[in-house]
Amino acid sequence: MEAIEVSHLVKQFGTLTAVNDISFSVASGEIFGFLGPNGAGKTTTIRMLTGISPPTSGTATIFGHDIMHETVAARQSMGIVSETSNVYTDLTGWQNMMLAAQLYRIGRSERDRNATELLKRFELYERRDTKAHGYSKGMRRRLTIAMGLVNSPRLLFLDEPTSGLDVESNLIIRDMISDLIREGVTVFLTTHNIEEANILCERVAIIDKGHIAAIDAPERLKKTIQSVQSVEVAFLDGTSPERLDELRRLPMVNDARKEGDKFKLFTENPTEVIEGAMAYAQTHHTRVISITTLGPSLEDVFVKLTGLQRGGGISAID
Amino acid sequence: MPSISLSGIEDRLSRELVAAWAIAKKDVLIYYLRPGVIVGGVLFPLFMFLAFTAGKLATPVALVPGLIGITTLFSASSIEPVSVPIERRMATFDRLLAAPVSLNALVLGESLSGLLYSLLIAVVVFVAALIILMTPITNIFLIVLGILFSSLCFATLGTLFAAYPTENPGDIISMVNVVRFPLIFISGVFIPIATLPAVAQMIAYVSPLTYANDLIQGGYNGKMTFHPIVDVVMLIVFILIFQLIANYLYKRFSD
Numbered sequence: 001m002e003a004i005e006v007s008h009l010v011k012q013f014g015t016l017t018a019v020n021d022i023s024f025s026v027a028s029g030e031i032f033g034f035l036g037p038n039g040a041g042k043t044t045t046i047r048m049l050t051g052i053s054p055p056t057s058g059t060a061t062i063f064g065h066d067i068m069h070e071t072v073a074a075r076q077s078m079g080i081v082s083e084t085s086n087v088y089t090d091l092t093g094w095q096n097m098m099l100a101a102q103l104y105r106i107g108r109s110e111r112d113r114n115a116t117e118l119l120k121r122f123e124l125y126e127r128r129d130t131k132a133h134g135y136s137k138g139m140r141r142r143l144t145i146a147m148g149l150v151n152s153p154r155l156l157f158l159d160e161p162t163s164g165l166d167v168e169s170n171l172i173i174r175d176m177i178s179d180l181i182r183e184g185v186t187v188f189l190t191t192h193n194i195e196e197a198n199i200l201c202e203r204v205a206i207i208d209k210g211h212i213a214a215i216d217a218p219e220r221l222k223k224t225i226q227s228v229q230s231v232e233v234a235f236l237d238g239t240s241p242e243r244l245d246e247l248r249r250l251p252m253v254n255d256a257r258k259e260g261d262k263f264k265l266f267t268e269n270p271t272e273v274i275e276g277a278m279a280y281a282q283t284h285h286t287r288v289i290s291i292t293t294l295g296p297s298l299e300d301v302f303v304k305l306t307g308l309q310r311g312g313g314i315s316a317i318d
Numbered sequence: 319m320p321s322i323s324l325s326g327i328e329d330r331l332s333r334e335l336v337a338a339w340a341i342a343k344k345d346v347l348i349y350y351l352r353p354g355v356i357v358g359g360v361l362f363p364l365f366m367f368l369a370f371t372a373g374k375l376a377t378p379v380a381l382v383p384g385l386i387g388i389t390t391l392f393s394a395s396s397i398e399p400v401s402v403p404i405e406r407r408m409a410t411f412d413r414l415l416a417a418p419v420s421l422n423a424l425v426l427g428e429s430l431s432g433l434l435y436s437l438l439i440a441v442v443v444f445v446a447a448l449i450i451l452m453t454p455i456t457n458i459f460l461i462v463l464g465i466l467f468s469s470l471c472f473a474t475l476g477t478l479f480a481a482y483p484t485e486n487p488g489d490i491i492s493m494v495n496v497v498r499f500p501l502i503f504i505s506g507v508f509i510p511i512a513t514l515p516a517v518a519q520m521i522a523y524v525s526p527l528t529y530a531n532d533l534i535q536g537g538y539n540g541k542m543t544f545h546p547i548v549d550v551v552m553l554i555v556f557i558l559i560f561q562l563i564a565n566y567l568y569k570r571f572s573d
Contacts (some may be wrong), residue, residue: 013573082412082413099344102337102339103418
């Protein structure tokens with residue numbers, strides 16, 4: 001049985017169509033990435049899949065339970081971690097865990113055991129009796145995720161789990177996601193961090209303006225845009241804006257951008273661009289200190305499918 | 319298979335009640351001592367009582383039933399107009415909306431915290447009046463019924479108003495006050511219904527405070543406009559109406 005089955009889901013707010021006839025399924029035990037720029041319809045989709053917001057039309061089932069007609073049964077098997085760290089800051093970490101468990105009607109001994117285990121796993125057990133307003137941003141995020149796992153869900157909705165967190169919290173959360181995959185939990189991951197989706201997800205869907213623009217395994221998606229190969233080159237004497245313009249004019253270069261101390265030259269013919277870059281170095285009396293060819297990244301796929309502009313427009317992606 | 323259905327219903331009911339109690343307990347821990355709740359739920363009725371006493375409209379002893387009536391009105395309906403918008407702002411309300419329970423349980427849980435708060439304040443007022451003013455009592459059972467049903471009724475009213483989709487408690491408190499203040503003057507709390515203009519007397523019949531006040535007045539001085547059963551039935555009808563409207567509004571505004 002599929003963990004999630006979505007069929008022709010539509011959500012309209014007045015004249016605005018936030019989600020427009022999307023269909024997809026997520027297999028049990030799969031980790032599925034849901035990517036899209038801000039305002040693409042990601043959060044609206046999650047709100048429909050979790051039964052908070054009714055769809056205008058279409059259906060969604062969670063382990064066979066229709067989210068609209070069997071809402072309670074569908075929700076019982078899911079954990080939800082929203083984008084905001086929505087913990088009760090006036091309650092202690094322990095009280096937050098107890099509240100989350102009681103909403104799922106978990107018995108006293110089981111909720112004590114689950115809460116203890118999860119707070120230890122997320123390195124919050126020592127601070128369990130401290131009110132959450134005394135927690136750091138990373139600790140609140142970890143507590144939010146622990147609350148989402150308190151009912152041992154078969155399906156976990158994770159909305160931007162690592163956005164803006166410190167390295168320690170990031171590592172703990174990534175490890176937790178890897179553990180969940182090993183335990184066979186289905187994860188529906190929404191993220192702006194494309195590299196995170198690339199590493200963790202078996203399949204990703206890219207949603208843009210309410211439509212699913214693509215849905216496939218990350219590697220297969222990258223193969224669909226082989227035209228977006230690139231050559232990364234660094235020169236001995238730096239990266240001036242004039243040089244960027246000159247490199248853009250090299251034969252076979254479709255686009256170029258500056259990345260740190262390097263230039264990234266997009267092309268369909270990396271060999272010819274390498275030759276062109278070497279010749280450029282010679283005529284401009286400089287030296288190439290490194291040159292690498294790169295296949296398209298998932299970010300390249302995302303940019304191509306969503307029509308985002310690199311530079312200012314790309315700020316939607318971490 | 320009736321036994322299976324029955325166990326299914328029991329299971330569902332138990333799940334809903336556990337969740338409702340968890341929501342109420344959370345409100346008790348977080349919101350009972352918030353300034354907005356104290357001002358709206360305790361100080362307003364107290365100042366109203368003092369104003370009527372200072373105006374020598376009646377003796378303090380005669381005003382005690384009215385004080386208990388408006389105390390339940392204000393204290394029961396003061397928690398949710400503060401807690402729900404704050405929870406919307408903190409996004410914790412989404413956690414409740416996404417829980418595996420019905421909207422009925424959510425509304426009941428929210429109202430339960432208002433009910434408990436109101437009972438607590440009303441008991442304090444009742445005991446204080448008994449000790450300080452030695453207020454005579456005719457039928458304590460009617461007073462208990464009045465406090466209990468009116469507290470639940472006004473708590474559900476507060477939850478209903480809190481459905482309005484705002485993140486600012488002030489917006490909801492203003493709307494609730496537009497209803498609460500006129501109720502005081504048309505429900506026979508301090509001014510007998512018989513002395514009101516005809517139109518106001520008609521409106522008094524659709525005010526839940528009229529029936530709550532009737533029970534409490536009856537318990538203190540034995541003077542009642544309606545039979546106690548009528549008062550209780552009317553309060554139950556108001557509770558059900560408020561609960562249904564609240565369910566509808568929370569569902570509608572959850573988008």
